[in-house]
Amino acid sequence: MDSTDLLNALQKEARKISNEDICLARAAVVESVQDLPGKYRKAYSSDYFTYLYEAFQELRTCKTADKAEPVDDEGHRDLLARISQQKGGNNPRQRAFLRFVAVVIPYLAFVAKRTIHPPGMIFPGGLMITSQGDEYYCPVKNKQSGVELALCDFCKCRDSEELEGKV
Structure with a gap:
């Protein structure tokens, strides 16, 4: 599969996600961070969800991928498997969130x-995702790598420790 094929498949799934599903997904995020300190609660419940929602809107209106490139089919299957292994159960908010992030x-x-x-x-700890040019660096990338349910292995970020060698 290439990126255009994947985009078309994701858009088809995105059309199945209703405004109610998005509201439920947002409620799941808010519920999942209620025990975090205030500044982290806002970062995860508001900033992160807004980022995901904006990407969702972009996906829905995107005409084509910038350039059709091969997609790592095994990586894509692994990503979806990790998402499906997250706790959803009978909680409609959590199920809506998992459907949302699976797109x-x-x-x-x-x-x-x-x-x-x-x-x-x-x-x-106050660390954050930073950028230097076109590269992005995450303070937890390597710490989460290999964690069974973490999605960090699929992120384009590099580990922040790599920056120390560039300074």
């Missing part, structure tokens, strides 16, 4: 080739 995250990773979290996103 948005592959779009970001394989079609738009952007970061999974927004640049400037703050992580515990």
Whole structure:
């Protein structure tokens, strides 16, 4: 499959996501961060969801991929498998969120080739995703690599420790 084929498939799935689904997905995010300190709660419930929603809107209106490039089919299947392994159960908000990210995250990773979290996103400890030129650096990339359910392996970010060698 190439990026144009994937874009078309993702757009078809995106058309099945209703405004109610998006509201439920947003509620799931808010619910999942309620025990975090205030500044992290805002970063995850508002900033992160806004980033995902804007990517969703872009996906829905995108005419074609910038350039048809091969998509790592095994990587795409692995990404979807990781998303489907997240806790959803009988919670309609969580199920809506998982359906939402199963469309948005592959779009970001394989079609738009952007970061999974927004640049400037703050992580515990005050560290954040930064950029230098066209490269993005994440303070938790290597720490999450290999974690069974983490999606960091699919993100275009490099680990922030790589910046130390460039300075």
